[in-house]
Amino acid sequence: MPIRFKINDVAVEAKPGEGLLDVARRNGFSIPSLCHLESVPAIGACRICLVEVRRGRRSKLTTSCNYEVLDGIEVSTDSPEIRRHRAMNLELLLARAPSSEAIRKLAAQYGVSQPRFGPIKYNPLPNCILCELCVRACTELGHHALTTVGRGDRKRIGLPFNKPADTCVGCGACASVCPTHCIPMTDTLTKRAIWGQKHDFVRCSECGAPVITKKHRDHAIATKGLPEDYYDVCQSCKQIATSQRFAAIVW
Amino acid sequence: MSANPASKSQPVSALPPLSGKPMRQVGSTGPLVLLPNRCTGCRTCELACAFAHSEDGNLGLSRIRIHPAGPDRYVQVTCLQCVNAACVQVCPTQALVRNADTGAICHDENRCVGCGLCETACPFGHMHFAVEMRKPVKCDLCGGRPACAMFCPHEALEWR
Ligand code: SF4
Ligand code: SF4
Ligand code: FES
Numbered sequence: 460m461p462i463r464f465k466i467n468d469v470a471v472e473a474k475p476g477e478g479l480l481d482v483a484r485r486n487g488f489s490i491p492s493l494c495h496l497e498s499v500p501a502i503g504a505c506r507i508c509l510v511e512v513r514r515g516r517r518s519k520l521t522t523s524c525n526y527e528v529l530d531g532i533e534v535s536t537d538s539p540e541i542r543r544h545r546a547m548n549l550e551l552l553l554a555r556a557p558s559s560e561a562i563r564k565l566a567a568q569y570g571v572s573q574p575r576f577g578p579i580k581y582n583p584l585p586n587c588i589l590c591e592l593c594v595r596a597c598t599e600l601g602h603h604a605l606t607t608v609g610r611g612d613r614k615r616i617g618l619p620f621n622k623p624a625d626t627c628v629g630c631g632a633c634a635s636v637c638p639t640h641c642i643p644m645t646d647t648l649t650k651r652a653i654w655g656q657k658h659d660f661v662r663c664s665e666c667g668a669p670v671i672t673k674k675h676r677d678h679a680i681a682t683k684g685l686p687e688d689y690y691d692v693c694q695s696c697k698q699i700a701t702s703q704r705f706a707a708i709v710w
Numbered sequence: 711m712s713a714n715p716a717s718k719s720q721p722v723s724a725l726p727p728l729s730g731k732p733m734r735q736v737g738s739t740g741p742l743v744l745l746p747n748r749c750t751g752c753r754t755c756e757l758a759c760a761f762a763h764s765e766d767g768n769l770g771l772s773r774i775r776i777h778p779a780g781p782d783r784y785v786q787v788t789c790l791q792c793v794n795a796a797c798v799q800v801c802p803t804q805a806l807v808r809n810a811d812t813g814a815i816c817h818d819e820n821r822c823v824g825c826g827l828c829e830t831a832c833p834f835g836h837m838h839f840a841v842e843m844r845k846p847v848k849c850d851l852c853g854g855r856p857a858c859a860m861f862c863p864h865e866a867l868e869w870r
Contacts, residue, residue: 484820498803498821596823600802635824635844671830679827683800690830697835702777702785709746710783 464532473528480508480523483536490523490536491545491565493552493638494590499599501525504590505638506548507565511535520544542569550574556586559639583615586641591616593633593642601682602626604654605633618654629658629672663693670694740813740869742856744786748866751776751784758861762852771840773849774858786867788858789836789849791815797828797837797848806848814851822846 461472466488473482481497483490493505503522510523513533520541523534535541546569549562554577556562566572589607593616597605604627608617618624629651634642644653651658651672660669661676671679676690692700755774761767774788791808795815798806805821806828808814828846829839838847859869 481820496803496820496823497818498805498823600823600825630825630827631844632823632825671826675825675827676830679800679830694829694832694835694838697833698775698787699777699835701834701836702779702787705744705746705785705787706779706783709785710780 462528462530464528464530464534466534467536468533475528477528478524479510479512479526479528479534482528483510483523483534488536491568492524493561493565493588494592495524496592496596496636499592499595502591502595504592505552505588507545507552509541509544509548511538511541545569546571551576552588555579555582555588556639556641559586559588559641561638561640562586562588579612581612581615584617584641586639587616587637588639589614589616590638592636592638596632596636597627600630600632602628602630602678604628618656623656624654627654627656627658628674628678629653629656630675661690663696664691665696666693668693668695740851740854741791742788742851742859743868743870744788745866745868746779746783746785748864749776749784749786750864750866751778751782752863754861754863755786755858755867758857759849762857763847771847773838773847786858787834787836789815790834791849791851796831796833797846800827800831802827809850809853812851812854814849814853816850817846817848819845 462475463470463472466483466486471482471486478501480490480492480495490508490510492508495501495508501524503525506522508523509520512519512521549566549569550571552562553566553571554574557578591607594605604618604624605616606619608615608621618627631644631653634644644651646669648669649660651660658672658674661671661673663670670693671690679685680687680689753776756769756772756776757767759772759774760769764771774786777785777787779785791814798815802825803821803823805818806815807818809816822845824844826839829837840847856869859867
């Protein structure tokens with residue numbers, strides 16, 4: 460049985476257990492968000508995806524990413540009240556991440572340019588807002604390399620106990636999903652540096668370009684049952700080979 | 711990021727018009743047919759694709775590439791939308807999904823975690839991982855109205 464409810468007075472349908480933000484996006488409603496992807500568990504950390512949910516006579520503001528849809532609810536995705544709360548939350552996030560482009564831009568849309576708070580004293584990963592999207596993505600990928608370290612105002616993101624971790628394969632997904640792009644990752648021709656560790660690249664057997672880290676390759680080959688030489692050639696060289704195969708067919 | 715409304719399933723008639731004047735109208739079914747023997751290497755398709763997928767026509771984001779194949783010979787290469795696609799099979803988050811209307815395998819930004827496995831998986835080298843965006847760049851057949859085919863002045867790309 461599908462769940463039926465309304466978003467901004469438009470009737471929508473969803474499967475039981477779906478998150479409100481996912482359903483809203485699928486139906487073309489835009490709700491700002493920083494810490495949610497459909498493929499990882501929602502935890503409601505950034506609190507920017509606030510919406511108003513009415514159920515009978517009761518109404519409340521709630522984060523939409525981790526709100527499970529219910530029959531008959533009436534959702535509104537924008538109102539002066541919602542904007543006021545989003546603006547407040549953005550002001551707090553801006554204090555933590557003053558030089559993040561993404562946060563500055565979003566905050567500006569809500570009329571916030573300079574936070575009244577901060578600067579915060581302890582943030583070893585500048586601009587990190589502790590939304591844990593990186594931790595959740597890494598866990599979802601099966602690497603389980605990241606976690607939160609410390610408590611209270613000393614809380615931060617890192618490898619467990621802040622020690623080198625064998626489980627990190629250097630895939631870079633954490634750096635990709637981070638909403639403030641605050642995770643430093645640097646690639647050279649031979650190595651990728653991330654989380655204080657260096658990972659050797661597999662180099663293309665044709666041109667020498669880096670293809671994928673050796674550990675990431677080994678993980679992919681083991682979990683997907685691929686042949687050992689699957690990652691020997693880089694994307695550009697494979698594309699050139701394809702064009703030559705096409706040419707041989709045509710001429 | 712993407713200026714192309716295509717990734718989501720919607721009728722072709724509902725798509726906003728492309729800026730610029732296409733060379734010709736294309737139908738709405740496909741498939742996209744590459745005809746290298748007609749290609750002159752003018753790279754109009756690369757530019758059309760780049761503008762269909764970015765505000766500023768960033769050629770690095772073009773999903774189609776022209777490769778020289780000898781004197782006055784050129785081959786267009788772009789995603790083949792494989793039946794058993796390697797990229798779909800390796801993606802750990804089901805972020806590459808076939809659009810039932812167009813047959814294109816589309817990239818879902820709301821699911822992708824940017825691990826890069828899809829780029830390295832494609833045996834033809836058609837998937838490209840944009841390093842600055844940390845997201846894969848993938849042909850989505852423009853939601854059923856491929857800009858490359860619309861703008862090719864030599865009918866070397868056809869959307870049949
Ligand atoms: S680079 Fe390491 S820490 Fe980051 S997502 Fe990949 S395995 Fe996890
Ligand atoms: S980069 Fe994104 S689309 Fe590609 S395999 Fe990883 S999660 Fe899937
Ligand atoms: S996206 Fe819902 S709280 Fe961050």
